[in-house]
Amino acid sequence: MARSYDLVLFGATGFTGGLTAEYLAAHAPAGVRWALAGRDAAKLAAVRDRLGRNDVGLLRADATDAASLREVAEATRVVASTVGPYVRYGEPLVAACAAAGTHYTDLTGEPRFVDEMYLRHHDTATRTGARIVHACGFDSIPADLGAYFTVKQLPEGVPLRVEAFLRANGRPSAGTVHSLVGAVADAAPARRAHRERRRREGTAPGRRIRAGGPLPRTHPLRAWPVPMPTLDPQIVARSAAALDRYGPDFRYGQYFALPSLLAAAGVVAGAGALAAAVQLEPLRERIPSRWTSGSGPSEEQREQGWLSLRCTGVGGGQGVLTEVYSDRDPGYTTTAIVLGEATLCLALDDLPDTAGQVTTAAAMGDRLIDRLDSAGLTFRVLARRTGVRD
Ligand SMILES: NC(=O)c1ccc[n+]([C@@H]2O[C@H](COP(=O)([O-])OP(=O)(O)OC[C@H]3O[C@@H](n4cnc5c(N)ncnc54)[C@H](OP(=O)(O)O)[C@@H]3O)[C@@H](O)[C@H]2O)c1
Missing domain, CATH: 3.40.50.720 (NAD(P)-binding Rossmann-like Domain)
Known part of the structure; x- marks a missing residue:
């Protein structure tokens, strides 16, 4: 056309x-x-x-x-x-x-x-x-393509498990704060839409796909893992449903990798406090009103940013550790x-x-992946192992 x-x-x-x-x-x-x-x-x-x-x-x-x-x-x-x-x-x-x-x-x-x-x-x-x-x-290309890249390092036609661990440094823009507050406040309609979608979409015939999970089975970093209840795991699960390469039984988990128990407790408490605050109408309006459309982290602040998503993949007796990495601010430059x-x-x-x-x-x-690799979001294999128990 x-x-x-x-x-x-x-x-x-x-x-x-x-x-x-x-x-x-x-x-x-x-x-x-x-x-x-x-x-x-x-x-x-x-x-x-x-x-x-x-x-x-x-x-x-x-x-x-x-x-x-x-x-x-x-x-x-x-x-x-x-x-x-x-x-x-x-x-x-x-x-x-x-x-x-x-x-x-x-x-x-x-x-x-x-x-x-x-x-x-x-x-x-x-x-x-x-x-x-x-x-x-940042939602959800590193996770979606990181999981895809990891799956492609593992044998075909066998059950696979991928666990992703995110570390990042960055600050939000006004648009992100407005969207985040809206998404947290929207929990009930979001659950309804998700249920209706699952009913309509059904499951991939003859295959099992699971995303989420409270705790990882692998620990590739010295870090405290906290499950990430973001869009990413749902997107990865949909890629797995669309592509047979993810195998007959695919399981995915995604976690913030936090440096200390205190940081992990802080993230959990902060998320809980935000979820509670936005249920109150005045706070739902007041929190984002301090952020003006068009504003975001300065160039100097963005220069401090980076992101690393490390994925462990296990299946068919093999194991792999991969990384998606950018040395630039995750939310905006990347x-x-x-x-x-x-x-x-x-x-x-x-x-x-x-x-x-x-x-x-x-x-x-x-x-x-080829395009991003040349543009600054790199995908690489850090380690491989054989004789790994699934
Ligand atoms: N998930 C991620 O990885 C990620 C990362 C970055 C941003 N985001 C998302 O991207 C979105 C934008 O963020 P931002 O920080 O760039 O926001 P922003 O600076 O507030 O920009 C919003 C844009 O929307 C336009 N707009 C608003 N109402 C409009 C309308 N009725 N018709 C046409 N255009 C309209 C604005 O135009 P005017 O200039 O005319 O007002 C402006 O161009 C947010 O939803 C944010 O969550 C997501």
């Missing part, structure tokens, strides 16, 4: 969108036709001026105006959206992309949004050929790189034949 653009970035006037626009300006190959979309023409023009790229198009679109989003979706082959919180703003664009057969990437870490988009738009996207790929940032590369990958690469709501591993797998 003839389209004016290869890709459009929706949300470039925000903090993470601005970093993603800078990444694309520096790394999109010559000849790629791309545009910035947003609701404020003057702000969009200012971003384009900052990039010094007159060849980049500008499109007016508002997340609350379905017709404007339809025009964006019909003008391009891929849309990347950094307009969140996604539960509040995201659905009309997903609907427009699914209807237009346009591939889509975003940065959501909100499980409710992903499940509701599956329930409402997966069938349409499957029919039109659109790949709807959520969570193309996120802009991985969102930019995932979007370029969908726009330009020869990919497996998938459609509908799909994960990064199922939609882009090896091609995206």
Whole structure:
């Protein structure tokens, strides 16, 4: 189908969108036709001026105006959206992309949004050929591709167990705080959407896939593991359901690897306090109101950032220890790189034949790992063992 653009970035006037626009300006190959979309023409023009790229198009679109989003979706082959919180703003664009057969990437870490988009738009996207790929940032690319990379080091056709341990240093942006508070406050509708999705989606025939678990069986680091109740394990489980390579019985667990018992207790207590606070209406409003849209960690703060996700994989008598690593801030600098590369990958690469709501591993797998490895998120094997008991 003839389209004016290869890709459009929706949300470039925000903090993470601005970093993603800078990444694309520096790394999109010559000849790629791309545009910035947003609701404020003057702000969009200012971003384009900052990039010094007159060849980049500008499109007016508002997340609350379905017709404007339809025009964006019909003008391009891929849309990347950094307009969140996604539960509040995201659905009309997903609907427009699914209807237009346009591939889509975003940065959501909100499980409710992903499940509701599956329930409402997966069938349409499957029919039109659109790949709807959520969570193309710090959530959930390191985990999804880290697990995929680890699985590929192990024998085929046997039960596999992967456990992932995250260490990271970074600070949040305003958009992240707003989305986090919304996601924690949204627990009940999120559970309902998840139950409905499980009922509709069913299980992978003849295979067993489990994600979660209170404690790991392996301990590759001197650290205190705390289970991560984020979107990541659900995304990894969906990749396992989509790809036979994860074997007949796949089990995944993901943990923060914290340096001390005190730090572990602090994280658990902090998460509990946030969950309790956002149940109270005044606090739910007050906590995020101190964070202004467009703000986030400074360049100096981002320079201190890094992330390491170590995965142990066991199966068929073999064991492997892998690492996904970035020496840059995880939430924003690394996120802009991985969102930019995932979007370029969908726009330009020869990919497996998938459609509908799909994960990064199922939609882009090896091609995206190659791209990220060259761009600064590295994937490597640290150790292998044989004669390991499953
Ligand atoms: N999971 C991850 O790894 C990860 C990492 C980073 C960010 N994120 C997520 O990404 C999202 C953005 O974060 P951020 O810090 O970049 O937020 P931000 O700075 O507040 O940016 C929000 C963007 O949304 C736009 N927007 C808001 N309402 C709109 C509307 N009605 N129509 C069109 N555009 C609208 C804003 O445009 P204006 O400039 O016109 O206001 C701005 O461009 C958040 O949901 C955050 O959680 C996730």
